Amino acid sequence: MAKSTWFTHEIMSTQQAEDLIKQYTLRNIQTSKxxxxxxxxxxxxxxxxxxxxxxxxxxxxxxPVWR
Known part of the structure; x- marks a missing residue:
């Protein structure tokens, strides 16, 4: 299993924070606000x-042509 590290997002509004937490919860990732x-x-x-x-x-x- 990989090592886990806390990543903190920049400051955001209440709605943005709730949406982000919801997305993380769907992926079973522990969050903190x-x-x-x-x-x-x-x-x-x-x-x-x-x-x-x-x-x-x-x-x-x-x-390969796009590179």
Whole structure:
């Protein structure tokens, strides 16, 4: 299993934070929501997996001429 690390998103509105948390919940990812220090928005943190190497993009639909 991959190591997990907390990733914190930039400050956002209440609706944006709720939508983001809903998307993470659908993928069974643990989340946390904190009110910003100046009470203007929310920070959303998610416990995401961390891998040694980045996933490679699929080359199935890439035309060599486009590069």
């Amino acid at each position: 904190q009110l910003s220090a100046d009470y203007t928005g929310w920070y959303v943190s998610a416990l995401l997996p961390e891998y040694r190497v980045e996933p490679r993009a699929s080359r199935t639909w890439q035309n």
